[in-house]
Amino acid sequence: MSKPLFLDIPPLLAANGTVHLPGSKSISNRVLLLAGLCSGSTTLHGVLDSDDTRVMLAALERIGCEVVRQGTTARITGIGGRLPVQAVQQEPIELFLGNAGTAMRPLTAALAMLQGRFLMTGVPRMYERPIGDLVDGLRQLGCDVEYAGTEGYPPLRIGPRALPTANANANANANAASTLFAQHSSLVRVRGDVSSQFLTALLMAAPLAGHTITFEIDGELISKPYIAITLNLLQRFGVTVQRDSDTGWKQFTVEAGAMYQSPGELHIEADASSASYFIALGAIASDPAQGHSITVQGVGADSIQGDIRFIEAAEAMGASVSSTPDSITIQRGQWPLRAIDLDCNHIPDAAMTLAVMALYADGTTTLRNIASWRVKETDRIAAMARELRKLGASVEEGDDYIRVTPPASAADWRHASIHTYDDHRMAMCLSLAAFNPASRSVRIEDPACVGKTFPHYFDAYFGVCQADPAHVPVLCVDGPSASGKGTLSTHLAKTLGYHLLDSGALYRIVGLAARRTGLLQDEGEPDAEAIARLAASLSIRFADGCVWLDGEDISDAIRTEQGGMDASTVSAMPAVRTALVQLQHSFRKAPGLIADGRDMGTVIFPDATLKVFLTASAEKRAQRRYNQLISKGFAARIDDLRADLQARDARDTSRAVAPLQPAQDALPLDNSDMDVKTSVQLVLDWWQDRQPFPAPEAHG
Ligand SMILES: O=C(O)C1=C[C@@H](OP(=O)(O)O)[C@@H](O)[C@H](O)C1
Numbered sequence: 001m002s003k004p005l006f007l008d009i010p011p012l013l014a015a016n017g018t019v020h021l022p023g024s025k026s027i028s029n030r031v032l033l034l035a036g037l038c039s040g041s042t043t044l045h046g047v048l049d050s051d052d053t054r055v056m057l058a059a060l061e062r063i064g065c066e067v068v069r070q071g072t073t074a075r076i077t078g079i080g081g082r083l084p085v086q087a088v089q090q091e092p093i094e095l096f097l098g099n100a101g102t103a104m105r106p107l108t109a110a111l112a113m114l115q116g117r118f119l120m121t122g123v124p125r126m127y128e129r130p131i132g133d134l135v136d137g138l139r140q141l142g143c144d145v146e147y148a149g150t151e152g153y154p155p156l157r158i159g160p161r162a163l164p165t166a167n168a169n170a171n172a173n174a175n176a177a178s179t180l181f182a183q184h185s186s187l188v189r190v191r192g193d194v195s196s197q198f199l200t201a202l203l204m205a206a207p208l209a210g211h212t213i214t215f216e217i218d219g220e221l222i223s224k225p226y227i228a229i230t231l232n233l234l235q236r237f238g239v240t241v242q243r244d245s246d247t248g249w250k251q252f253t254v255e256a257g258a259m260y261q262s263p264g265e266l267h268i269e270a271d272a273s274s275a276s277y278f279i280a281l282g283a284i285a286s287d288p289a290q291g292h293s294i295t296v297q298g299v300g301a302d303s304i305q306g307d308i309r310f311i312e313a314a315e316a317m318g319a320s321v322s323s324t325p326d327s328i329t330i331q332r333g334q335w336p337l338r339a340i341d342l343d344c345n346h347i348p349d350a351a352m353t354l355a356v357m358a359l360y361a362d363g364t365t366t367l368r369n370i371a372s373w374r375v376k377e378t379d380r381i382a383a384m385a386r387e388l389r390k391l392g393a394s395v396e397e398g399d400d401y402i403r404v405t406p407p408a409s410a411a412d413w414r415h416a417s418i419h420t421y422d423d424h425r426m427a428m429c430l431s432l433a434a435f436n437p438a439s440r441s442v443r444i445e446d447p448a449c450v451g452k453t454f455p456h457y458f459d460a461y462f463g464v465c466q467a468d469p470a471h472v473p474v475l476c477v478d479g480p481s482a483s484g485k486g487t488l489s490t491h492l493a494k495t496l497g498y499h500l501l502d503s504g505a506l507y508r509i510v511g512l513a514a515r516r517t518g519l520l521q522d523e524g525e526p527d528a529e530a531i532a533r534l535a536a537s538l539s540i541r542f543a544d545g546c547v548w549l550d551g552e553d554i555s556d557a558i559r560t561e562q563g564g565m566d567a568s569t570v571s572a573m574p575a576v577r578t579a580l581v582q583l584q585h586s587f588r589k590a591p592g593l594i595a596d597g598r599d600m601g602t603v604i605f606p607d608a609t610l611k612v613f614l615t616a617s618a619e620k621r622a623q624r625r626y627n628q629l630i631s632k633g634f635a636a637r638i639d640d641l642r643a644d645l646q647a648r649d650a651r652d653t654s655r656a657v658a659p660l661q662p663a664q665d666a667l668p669l670d671n672s673d674m675d676v677k678t679s680v681q682l683v684l685d686w687w688q689d690r691q692p693f694p695a696p697e698a699h700g
């Protein structure tokens with residue numbers, strides 16, 4: 001199935017809990033590259049696993065680094081400052097770098113210093129993000145970098161760097177060449193007002209030049225804290241950068257003889273920009289009066305990332321924040337939030353989160369000095385202005401600022417389908433709009449775009465958000481055995497980003513848990529009340545066709561013969577049946593639920609938004625079951641299977657308690673002659689008809 005077109009977030013009420021954030025994008029991609037340029041191996045812990053780091057890792061492998069990954073740990077064996085022979089060839093190696101600025105810019109600089117041929121490509125938006133200032137800097141160092149498309153933008157063609165000594169003395173032997181090389185020094189002028197990543201890239205590549213280079217910044221250097229990250233990490237890899245004594249941001253020198261040295265091992269802190277969404281969440285929705293707070297783990301007061309200073313901005317707006325070296329705890333302080341007027345040049349990424357916090361402020365918020373927003377994943381000033389207006393805010397945009405006035409009253413908030421422009425930060429920060437006082441749901445289009453830096457963002461977000469269950473939509477899929485409920489429900493849950501309840505598996509799970517905890521034994525009378533309490537406390541998840549109990553995949557364990565017998569024992573206990581009703585209700589959590597079973601629409605969720613009653617002829621169902629069994633290597637007879645199914649249908653439909661029958665308001669779906677894709681699409685169309693949003697157009 002294709003990527004979800006949208007994620008509907010129901011109105012949210014409160015936030016409470018702890019979030020473990022993934023690794024920093026800026027640190028991950030820097031240390032991956034530095035490790036790749038070193039000699040020997042470097043073990044990196046806490047590496048971010050996302051689109052941006054995947055393109056970096058793939059590029060490192062293509063240029064000859066060895067990469068071994070296990071979970072969030074990566075061991076990189078570097079190329080020792082020179083390309084392996086096979087990478088120095090006539091045909092350029094194409095490196096696809098998606099939309100990752102932290103891969104495109106630093107890799108371009110490093111590879112341009114070496115002796116290979118490369119074609120640096122990316123997604124269409126990457127071809128609209130300027131890179132001319134970096135190319136100009138590299139050309140001053142004798143690098144061969146050409147534009148393969150539009151002047152000033154990727155894609156780029158890189159050739160072997162002209163060695164200055166080789167030009168000066170074509171017959172010089174290698175030793176003489178390297179001596180001359182070390183004596184040579186360059187002054188490179190580089191503009192710093194479009195992106196700091198150009199200077200970062202040049203600094204990271206400078207040790208490959210073999211001679212002293214001084215970089216002088218033309219114009220104002222933006223996003224300075226990212227340069228501080230670069231200097232810090234270069235130092236960890238043995239390279240010291242000298243700075244001018246005036247402001248420290250005008251001149252940077254890397255001496256001849258600077259060499260990358262692996263630190264052996266390095267721990268990457270969590271992403272401070274990703275933390276901003278949860279800091280804002282705490283400020284908006286973690287009410288201390290209810291004992292609520294949000295804690296983010298993995299980044300804190302000791303962070304080397306500039307976006308940690310988002311905390312100060314959030315505090316200025318009223319957040320109550322406390323930190324340890326590697327965690328941050330946030331609660332609502334002043335409410336409504338205070339409007340601010342802030343120069344955000346030092347926190348360009350996290351500042352987007354302030355624009356959404358501004359929706360909850362007591363006046364007009366102005367975010368200044370953010371011109372770089374216009375050349376990032378999208379034109380972020382224009383995109384933010386357009387989407388905030390859809391929600392009911394008044395927004396003024398300028399070349400380098402945005403001014404946001406919240407909706408005048410609760411009644412002025414609008415149902416909005418938020419276009420995300422393939423920009424992860426648009427999706428993440430606008431998810432915060434679901435706390436609006438009008439209890440309006442918010443649609444986030446193309447939610448998978450968060451994969452750039454935080455693939456599990458929405459799981460983390462909904463893991464700490466609370467909604468009124470009555471506002472959480474439920475889609476019920478009821479029907480007889482082998483009608484394809486499980487397959488349909490799994491696809492629906494994935495496409496809508498909703499939780500899944502496989503109610504048929506619950507008695508088996510309770511039986512397994514009761515046996516494991518000793519409440520169910522071969523001898524003696526089991527304590528039904530204790531098993532009911534256990535049932536109510538279980539942490540169960542249905543995802544990707546598997547059943548998870550406390551994080552363990554128990555899909556096979558519940559399908560044993562013993563599992564079947566234990567399920568039958570516990571299902572006869574009235575207290576367990578009652579507990580299971582509560583347990584089933586507890587699955588109704590934001591953003592929504594797909595409930596698969598036999599009495600979901602009639603008994604458990606009578607107020608569901610949509611009820612589907614799925615059927616197929618006994619012939620077809622028997623055939624499907626037969627195919628399933630045969631593919632698993634079991635013997636089966638179609639006639640027996642059909643007879644069993646018919647007998648079970650008769651029992652299920654005629655039993656006194658919760659008989660299998662369509663709810664009065666259920667839509668019947670006979671999928672006898674329908675493939676899975678068609679039935680999923682049909683149900684999605686029914687679902688869409690019941691939503692307040694127009695269907696979004698498919699994009700990119
Ligand atoms: O160096 C870095 O890691 C980054 C620098 C910033 O870009 P600019 O310097 O272009 O503002 C930031 O927006 C980007 O997400 C990451």
Ligand SMILES: C=C(OP(=O)(O)O)C(=O)O
Nearest residue numbers: 099100101102349376377
């Ligand atoms: C600007 C961003 O990314 P990039 O590293 O591609 O510049 C960002 O993550 O907000």
